[in-house]
Amino acid sequence: MESDSPVSKKSRLFHSVDCVMEEAPSTATGVSQSLHWTQWQILDSILPTGGFAHSYGLEAAMQSRMVSNQDDLRSFVIQVLENTGSLLLPFVYCSSKSPDVAAWVKLDQLLEATLTNEVGRKASASQGSALLRVAASVFTEIQVVQDLRRTFLGSKSVSFHHAPIFGFICGLVGFDSETAQRAYMFMTMRDVLSAATRLNLIGPLAASVLQHQVAPDAERMLQKWKDRDVAEASQTAPLLDAVQGCHAYMFSRLFCS
Amino acid sequence: MAEAATGAVRVEKVRGRSALTRCFARYPLKLIAPSKVGPASCDAVWLYALTYGGGIVSGDTISCTVSVGDECTAAITTQASTKVYKAVDSKCSEQLLEARVGEDALLAVIPDPVTCFSTARYYQKQVFQVCANSNLVLVDWFTSGRYESGEKWDFSFYKSVNHIFLEDQPLFIDSVLLEQGSNCSIAERMQEYNVIAMVVLLGPKLRHIQDKMQEEVKRLMSGQLRPPTSGGSLYTMRSQPPQRPQQPPLVASCSLFGRTGTGVVARVAAVSTELVYSFLRHHLAALELFIGASPYAAS
Numbered sequence: 003m004e005s006d007s008p009v010s011k012k013s014r015l016f017h018s019v020d021c022v023m024e025e026a027p028s029t030a031t032g033v034s035q036s037l038h039w040t041q042w043q044i045l046d047s048i049l050p051t052g053g054f055a056h057s058y059g060l061e062a063a064m065q066s067r068m069v070s071n072q073d074d075l076r077s078f079v080i081q082v083l084e085n086t087g088s089l090l091l092p093f094v095y096c097s098s099k100s101p102d103v104a105a106w107v108k109l110d111q112l113l114e115a116t117l118t119n120e121v122g123r124k125a126s127a128s129q130g131s132a133l134l135r136v137a138a139s140v141f142t143e144i145q146v147v148q149d150l151r152r153t154f155l156g157s158k159s160v161s162f163h164h165a166p167i168f169g170f171i172c173g174l175v176g177f178d179s180e181t182a183q184r185a186y187m188f189m190t191m192r193d194v195l196s197a198a199t200r201l202n203l204i205g206p207l208a209a210s211v212l213q214h215q216v217a218p219d220a221e222r223m224l225q226k227w228k229d230r231d232v233a234e235a236s237q238t239a240p241l242l243d244a245v246q247g248c249h250a251y252m253f254s255r256l257f258c259s
Numbered sequence: 260m261a262e263a264a265t266g267a268v269r270v271e272k273v274r275g276r277s278a279l280t281r282c283f284a285r286y287p288l289k290l291i292a293p294s295k296v297g298p299a300s301c302d303a304v305w306l307y308a309l310t311y312g313g314g315i316v317s318g319d320t321i322s323c324t325v326s327v328g329d330e331c332t333a334a335i336t337t338q339a340s341t342k343v344y345k346a347v348d349s350k351c352s353e354q355l356l357e358a359r360v361g362e363d364a365l366l367a368v369i370p371d372p373v374t375c376f377s378t379a380r381y382y383q384k385q386v387f388q389v390c391a392n393s394n395l396v397l398v399d400w401f402t403s404g405r406y407e408s409g410e411k412w413d414f415s416f417y418k419s420v421n422h423i424f425l426e427d428q429p430l431f432i433d434s435v436l437l438e439q440g441s442n443c444s445i446a447e448r449m450q451e452y453n454v455i456a457m458v459v460l461l462g463p464k465l466r467h468i469q470d471k472m473q474e475e476v477k478r479l480m481s482g483q484l485r486p487p488t489s490g491g492s493l494y495t496m497r498s499q500p501p502q503r504p505q506q507p508p509l510v511a512s513c514s515l516f517g518r519t520g521t522g523v524v525a526r527v528a529a530v531s532t533e534l535v536y537s538f539l540r541h542h543l544a545a546l547e548l549f550i551g552a553s554p555y556a557a558s
Contacts, residue, residue, distance in 0.1 A: 062484070239448060244528045
């Protein structure tokens with residue numbers, strides 16, 4: 003499954019170069035090539051969306067002694083990914099499938115009611131707002147992003163939650179919805195591991211090793227939870243949810259969530 | 260759901276007092292409405308929801324509709340924990356509740372926990388329709404099983420859905436799903452904890468209880484949280500034998516919800532049922548003012 007989409011993309015590419023078709027082959031190649039650059043940029047940790055201000059509950063889990071070594075960290079990462087898959091992928095999926103403003107508003111409002119953990123809810127809204135701001139500056143060619151930002155900036159009826167904004171932008175730049183969902187899992191794992199290194203729980207090299215080891219699990223979770231409707235969204239880590247809610251109670255902390 | 264319902268309850272004002280104007284129940288549900296839970300001066304209807312045999316067998320569905328009229332008060336509770344027995348042919352046991360809470364009314368759903376036996380499959384969905392000034396207390400909790408005899412997180416499937424709609428708009432959408440066979444077993448996810456609880460407090464009458472709970476939970480947890488001194492660091496791990504530092508026996512956190520912050524939800528995880536009973540007893544004691552008795556006082 004993992005290699006399916008790149009392979010098919012490549013073969014499509016060759017195909018369009020080899021055959022003489024009505025469409026100009028260079029345009030198709032150009033579009034597909036520029037999509038790669040866009041994809042990598044959206045996934046790049048240099049994109050200033052503020053993901054690195056968040057530990058996804060890891061800091062609170064450490065301070066309550068739920069996570070105190072690398073084995074615990076591995077289990078923590080898997081639980082965060084599973085929870086992301088079951089709770090947030092439906093929002094990424096629905097908004098990437100049809101990136102339409104009215105549908106996005108509904109998804110954003112539903113997620114606002116679904117994220118009942120204040121710490122996680124604020125983190126989601128701040129990452130989503132930051133992503134929209136970056137996207138509006140970077141993708142000036144996409145009018146809808148500009149319009150969305152202009153229409154709803156300062157609005158009290160929407161919160162710009164991360165998962166629906168991410169799906170919305172992925173859909174507009176041309177990600178297929180499975181890639182958008184895999185990308186969301188990838189970013190979540192990247193950000194948790196980055197937080198783990200800064201919390202001195204794991205070294206950067208060991209974090210890369212762990213990232214590679216957990217990737218097959220993440221792919222399995224993606225296959226399990228992808229393409230679901232938001233009505234099915236559920237959280238699967240109630241203990242970590244209770245712990246993450248304690249983030250604001252900590253006397254000293256590095257992260258926002 | 261209406262025709263298939265195993266229970267239907269309506270509380271309305273009769274001669275200025277909250278009264279049970281409809282109370283229907285059929286197998287496997289039984290509803291008891293004792294009249295002497297609180298003092299006569301207190302205007303509240305109490306209902307005990309019971310099941311034959313103290314639990315729900317595989318394949319059974321209990322569905323109940325509750326309507327609490329404007330300015331009425333009602334409390335729904337149980338006599339003991341709800342047991343969910345072993346699944347037969349992987350059939351689910353289900354409990355469904357649809358409740359409407361009127362203007363300035365109060366509904367308290369304060370049951371004992373759900374205890375799923377090994378291999379059990381359980382699905383619960385509770386939907387509440389509220390008005391801007393309705394008051395709702397909702398306690399939803401479950402245990403790892405018969406953990407004192409070693410049956411811990413051994414059920415197959417548990418899903419609990421709680422939705423609160425304010426004039427058809429989603430206000431609180433909560434869904435917890437625990438299923439065996441995912442990447443991480445339920446027991447591994449729960450570590451030493453045996454009980455997960457959620458307490459929702461919504462509405463103007465509960466403001467004082469909300470504030471007090473938030474403040475006390477914050478104080479309780481602040482004392483338990485501290486940066487790892489050496490345990491978490493990778494540099495000390497090599498020389499010291501791994502020893503698991505003590506986790507808090509009860510973890511709790513509160514969050515505001517609703518755009519105007521009218522609701523508070525507390526999430527609790529604890530190593531024992533008794534710890535959660537005392538948490539609930541303490542934080543809900545002030546409900547006595549409205550419902551005439553302190554929740555969980557006898558538990």
